[in-house]
Amino acid sequence: MTLAVGPGHYLFLSAILFTIGTVGVLTRRNAIIIFMSIEIMLNAANLAFVTFAAAIGDLAGFVMVLLVIAVAAAEAAVGLAIIVAMFRHRQTVDVGAFNVMRG
Amino acid sequence: MxxxxxxxxxxxxxxxxxxxxxxxxxxxxxxxxxxxxxxxxxxxxxxxxxxxxxxxxxxxxxxxxxxxxxxxxxxxxxxxxxxxxxxxxxxxxxxxxxxxxxxxxxxxxxxxxxxxxxxxxxxxGVPEDVLGSVEAIGSALYTVYYLPFIATALLLLIAMVGAVVIARRER
Known part of the structure; x- marks a missing residue:
């Protein structure tokens, strides 16, 4: 193992972060923590996009990251609104308690 | 290193x-x-x-x-x-x-x-620090990728309205 860093190292870091996010989604029951794990996964994807864009010389990756960040902002706003609405119904953010679709 | x-x-x-x-x-x-x-x-x-x-x-x-x-x-x-x-x-x-x-x-x-x-x-062939600059990304965003950019603007509007509607207290 060498300490010199190439694009592969960034991709590996991105994979590690994505895995951490996935494990977070699978192991937590607090809706807000699950949401934060999703944000980690989105950021890992962003890191991979930037790495590829810088490595092969393509602007599409940078533009994609910008769009992903905008989508993440929209997703956070709507998702947190949903959590607030569900909390109002059940007085909890335990995802195990949200087992009916009926309002 | x-x-x-x-x-x-x-x-x-x-x-x-x-x-x-x-x-x-x-x-x-x-x-x-x-x-x-x-x-x-x-x-x-x-x-x-x-x-x-x-x-x-x-x-x-x-x-x-x-x-x-x-x-x-x-x-x-x-x-x-x-x-x-x-x-x-x-x-x-x-x-x-x-x-x-x-x-x-x-x-x-x-x-x-x-x-x-x-x-x-x-x-x-573009140098690395030019590739990721505001100028390069901006010109790509407003020329080649203008449709996704406009769609993003629309998405943000929809998300804003959606968040308000969902989180509003029902009367």
Whole structure:
């Protein structure tokens, strides 16, 4: 193992972060923590996009990251609104308690 | 080892450690603050990849706006303490962690670390610090990728209206 860093190292870091996010989604029951794990996964994807864009010389990756960040902002706003609405119904953010679709 | 390599190892380790703390910590407020640190170190990693504009956007939108929204909801719903339901049943946690470790190990064995580009993009000859500049990204965004850009604007509008409608108190 060498300490010199190439694009592969960034991709590996991105994979590690994505895995951490996935494990977070699978192991937590607090809706807000699950949401934060999703944000980690989105950021890992962003890191991979930037790495590829810088490595092969393509602007599409940078533009994609910008769009992903905008989508993440929209997703956070709507998702947190949903959590607030569900909390109002059940007085909890335990995802195990949200087992009916009926309002 | 150059300074950029050193920055990668430092901020990469910081990002991984704080991300693990986000999903293991039982206090939501601490989780949010660790996530802010993780986002800052990812912004620093963007800088090491010569994309300064995206690093600035990362700090502004993620570490700034989105995390404030998270912290606001945590405090609005009064979730500042650990909850009894926080973690799934122990067997599921062990299986998930083992699967995650296996996945990362597989990528390690598969040689992801040695990945080198085999194709070249349309802007391959451009110097690195020009490639990620505001000018380059801006001109690409307003010419080639103008339709996705407009769609994003529409998406933000819809999300804003949707969030207000969903979170509104019913009368």
């Amino acid at each position: 150059t300074g950029v390599d050193l920055a990668f190892w430092f901020f990469g380790t910081l990002a991984v450690v704080t991300s693990v703390l986000v999903i293991t910590n039982r206090n939501p407020v601490a989780s949010v603050l660790f996530l802010v640190i993780a986002f800052f170190s990812l912004a620093a990693l963007f800088v090491t990849l010569h994309s300064h504009f995206l690093a600035a956007i990362q700090v502004l939108v993620y570490a700034g706006a989105i995390m404030v929204l998270f912290l606001f909801v945590v405090m609005l719903l009064n979730l500042g303490q650990p909850q009894w339901f926080d973690v799934q049943a122990r067997p599921l946690v062990i299986v998930a962690a083992a699967l995650g470790a296996a996945f990362v190990g597989l990528l390690w064995k598969g040689g992801l670390l040695e990945w080198t580009p085999t194709v070249t993009g349309p802007a391959a």
